[in-house]
Amino acid sequence: MTIDENLKLEKQLCFRLYSLTKLMNRHYNPVLKKLGLTYSQYLVMLVLWKKNNTTSSLSVKQLGEKLDLDSGTLSPLLKRMEKQLLLSRFRNSEDERSVEVKLTGLGCQLKEQAINIPAQMFSVTGMSIDELHTLNVSLDSLLVTMKTK
């Protein structure tokens, strides 16, 4: 095998991940559009829906850690979601540097419309539960390695 061989697009893991992520997005978008969400906004909602109420809040920093996004991405994104009345933003009175985010009633309700999305998307993959699990384990291991290098 020549060194040249390695530079082929088809050989690259990164290109597969890149293509799959785009493809994943294209499958999610029409579904999420019905809820008025983009994919990134959906990820934010997934985090907030876990609380499942309109009282507990999460800081932008905590959200950023969970989603691996910085304030440069989250600040404008959360502002758009606030404008859509999905969540509210307010400074933490204990520490005025921190901005807290909390679901509105509307944002909380939206969960009902999203409840079937994971199953729907799973069916698009055409995979079995076992195959999915195996792939998830591989990707998790890769994520851990690449985060620490």
Place this chain on the structure above:
Amino acid sequence: MTIDENLKLEKQLCFRLYSLTKLMNRHYNPVLKKLGLTYSQYLVMLVLWKKNNTTSSLSVKQLGEKLDLDSGTLSPLLKRMEKQLLLSRFRNSEDERSVEVKLTGLGCQLKEQAINIPAQMFSVTGMSIDELHTLNVSLDSLLVTMKTK
């Protein structure tokens, strides 16, 4: 398992792919910056480097098919690369609708500086050749399924 369980971020394949793609980008960017390339521009170069000369050309359409990108992404991207003197763009005289892209001498030379990137990035994954191959096969299969659904 409750339906609710499915909505957890940690369970989602899409989130793993999304996170890995971002992580992959973060590893590529400092390396590619030395060549003055973004990740997407690198992908374009990978396609063009295969020709390995400054005479054969590829249409924007063909490039778009290989990379799964449309003209809305490629047109401005290729213009930026033309400005950097990596490639040249010109209308096909046989069919004036088509725009052809071709490496400049500079673009062709840049390949030498990129020759070790795949090996370097492979080492970041911490995987064996076999593990990489297995993962690639899984992802390819998923790509095929999701393209046709």
Place this chain on the structure above:
DNA sequence: CAAAATTAAATTGCGCACAATTAAATATGC
């Protein structure tokens, strides 16, 4: 306690991705 360092968010600027539209060239059908 005051100066310096750290932390959290916001802002700015750039480059994708992509939906939707537009413009121009070519192909097709009658």
Place this chain on the structure above:
DNA sequence: GCATATTTAATTGTGCGCAATTTAATTTTG
């Protein structure tokens, strides 16, 4: 041959993702 349809790029507008910088609040340190 000409109207119609299709094809190809480019353009416009929106929303990320992120590097770099800025602003403000808090913590640390001498």
